[in-house]
Amino acid sequence: MLLGLSGVFEILLAEDNPGDVLLFREALSSRQLPCNVVVAPDGQKAIALLSGVSGDVPTWRPHLIVLDVNLPKHNGDAVLRHVRRQPWLKGVPVIMLTSSASPADRAEAINLGANLYLQKSSDLDELLEVGKIVEAVLSRGSAPDPN
Numbered sequence: 400m401l402l403g404l405s406g407v408f409e410i411l412l413a414e415d416n417p418g419d420v421l422l423f424r425e426a427l428s429s430r431q432l433p434c435n436v437v438v439a440p441d442g443q444k445a446i447a448l449l450s451g452v453s454g455d456v457p458t459w460r461p462h463l464i465v466l467d468v469n470l471p472k473h474n475g476d477a478v479l480r481h482v483r484r485q486p487w488l489k490g491v492p493v494i495m496l497t498s499s500a501s502p503a504d505r506a507e508a509i510n511l512g513a514n515l516y517l518q519k520s521s522d523l524d525e526l527l528e529v530g531k532i533v534e535a536v537l538s539r540g541s542a543p544d545p546n
Contacts, residue, residue, distance in 0.1 A: 407433040413445035426530035442473025468497040483512040
């Protein structure tokens, strides 16, 4: 596992639902992952966090980006487009974690460069699986091929 300088994984979670943020943190906690989760409550704030550069060097580069599709201000697809245009974010895995079961939303996310598209669940066991998936992605340094 490639930890950050502080000895923890840096994760950007773009999610506007505080309950889903809490559940995501619980899923990570269940795996005892050393993570710093930075929450962006809307797409505009997520893009701002991912746009900070000093010269040619990014001021912050997460190990993983987790996006909800249905974000206010800029949706998850817009954030994903931004991520994939930034050279310093190349190789950072992106997981779309959303309530949308739409095949069109999934196809668009994968087409834009999402590594995984996961549907949120209200079932606790399924929710904890998200923690396992995040752990697997972080241990590889990249997300598995979604196809």
